[in-house]
Amino acid sequence: MTDSEKPVREIRINPIVPSESVLVATARGMRPKKAEAPAPRDTRAHVDTCPFCVGNEHMTPPAIGTYPEGAPWQLRIVENLYPVLGDDRENPNLSFGLQQTIDGYGRHEVMIDHNQHGIAVHEMSEAHLALLFSTYRARMEQLYKSNPRLRYVLVFKNFGPAAGASIAHTHSQFIATPVVPDNVQDEVENSRAYYEKNHRCIFCTLIDEALTFEATLYDRESGEIRRKLDVGQFVIERGKRFIAIKPFASRYEWEVHILPLAHQSDFLAVTPEDIADLARILRRTMTRLDAVLGGAQYNYFLHSVPHAPNYANCGASYHWHLEICPRTSIPTGFELGSGLFVNTVSPEAAAAKLRAVPLD
Ligand SMILES: [Zn+2]
Ligand SMILES: [Zn+2]
Ligand SMILES: [Zn+2]
Numbered sequence: 001m002t003d004s005e006k007p008v009r010e011i012r013i014n015p016i017v018p019s020e021s022v023l024v025a026t027a028r029g030m031r032p033k034k035a036e037a038p039a040p041r042d043t044r045a046h047v048d049t050c051p052f053c054v055g056n057e058h059m060t061p062p063a064i065g066t067y068p069e070g071a072p073w074q075l076r077i078v079e080n081l082y083p084v085l086g087d088d089r090e091n092p093n094l095s096f097g098l099q100q101t102i103d104g105y106g107r108h109e110v111m112i113d114h115n116q117h118g119i120a121v122h123e124m125s126e127a128h129l130a131l132l133f134s135t136y137r138a139r140m141e142q143l144y145k146s147n148p149r150l151r152y153v154l155v156f157k158n159f160g161p162a163a164g165a166s167i168a169h170t171h172s173q174f175i176a177t178p179v180v181p182d183n184v185q186d187e188v189e190n191s192r193a194y195y196e197k198n199h200r201c202i203f204c205t206l207i208d209e210a211l212t213f214e215a216t217l218y219d220r221e222s223g224e225i226r227r228k229l230d231v232g233q234f235v236i237e238r239g240k241r242f243i244a245i246k247p248f249a250s251r252y253e254w255e256v257h258i259l260p261l262a263h264q265s266d267f268l269a270v271t272p273e274d275i276a277d278l279a280r281i282l283r284r285t286m287t288r289l290d291a292v293l294g295g296a297q298y299n300y301f302l303h304s305v306p307h308a309p310n311y312a313n314c315g316a317s318y319h320w321h322l323e324i325c326p327r328t329s330i331p332t333g334f335e336l337g338s339g340l341f342v343n344t345v346s347p348e349a350a351a352a353k354l355r356a357v358p359l360d
Contacts, residue, residue: 160297
C-alpha cells in the first residue's frame with residue numbers, strides 16, 4: 001500500500017482561510033453522501049432552439065462584444081436575460097434597524113464561450129482558450145473602468161447540470177458587484193495578515209511547498225520518523241508560468257487550483273505569454289479531470305485582488321488563481337449544518353489518479 005492509498009480520516013485546515021476546514025474521510029463506511037448519477041453530456045455542435053447557437057443571435061439581448069473583432073464570432077458577450085444584479089435604479093434600498101441592505105447594483109453578463117454548442121473546455125484548442133482568457137481580462141478591465149462603484153468582477157463558469165448550468169451551450173459569466181464577495185475577502189485579508197507576519201505571500205509559499213519533493217517529520221524526543229510527507233504529490237501540472245495543484249485541504253473530491261508560478265496579485269496584469277501557458281495548463285488539467293470523471297461537470301472561478309480602495313496594499317500578499325471545482329456529489333445536511341466540507345477521496349490519491357492519465 002503506497003502512502004496515497006492509506007485510509008485517511010482527519011480534519012484539514014485550509015491554510016489560506018483557516019476558518020474553512022475539511023473532513024477528509026476515505027474509509028468506505030465514512031461516505032456520508034452519494035454521488036449523483038452523471039447526466040450524459042450534450043455534445044451536439046448545433047441546436048436549432050438554443051439561444052446561444054450560431055444563427056440564433058436574435059434570441060439573446062444585443063451583443064456587448066464579439067471576438068475576434070471583424071470576424072465570425074468565436075466568443076460573444078451579452079447581458080444576462082435574468083440578471084441577479086442590474087444597474088437600473090428601480091429598487092432603491094430601504095434599510096430599517098438590523099435589516100440593512102445594499103441595493104443590487106451591478107452588472108451580470110454572459111459570455112458564450114464557443115460557437116459549437118456542446119464543446120467542453122478540454123476539447124477547445126489552446127488558441128481558443130487563450131482568446132477566452134484574454135477576453136475575460138479585457139472585459140473585466142472594461143467593467144472596472146465603467147464605474148468606480150464596482151469593487152469586484154467575478155468571472156466564473158458552470159458546466160453541466162450538476163454545476164448549475166441552466167443552458168447546455170458552453171458559457172461563462174461576469175458578475176460585477178459593489179461589494180467584495182466573502183470568499184475573496186477572507187482570502188485577501190488572511191493572506192495580508194500572513195504577509196504582515198512573515199513578509200511572504202502565502203500562495204507563493206504553498207507553491208514552494210508543493211514543489212518540494214519530500215519532507216520527513218521526526219519526533220523531537222525519540223528522533224523516530226513520525227510522518228513522511230511526499231509534498232510534491234499535490235502537483236498535477238507544471239508549466240513554464242503556471243502550476244496546477246490539488247489543494248491539501250480540498251473541499252471537493254476533484255478540486256484543482258491553477259496559479260501563476262511568479263507572484264502576481266491581479267489577473268489584469270497577465271501578459272499574452274502568461275495566457276498562452278495558462279491555456280495549455282488548463283487544457284491539460286481539464287483533460288485529466290474529464291478522463292478520471294468520465295465527463296466532468298464543474299464550476300470554475302477566478303479569484304483576483306479586488307479593485308477597492310482598502311485593498312490597494314495587497315499587491316505583495318495576494319496571488320490570483322483559478323479554482324476548478326468538479327461537482328460529483330451533493331452537500332449533505334451535515335455539511336450544510338456544520339459548515340465542514342466532507343471529502344471522501346484523499347487529495348493525495350486524487351492527485352495520483354489525475355497525474356496517471358496519459359497525455360500526448
Ligand atoms: Zn447552443
Ligand atoms: Zn504570491
Ligand atoms: Zn480562491
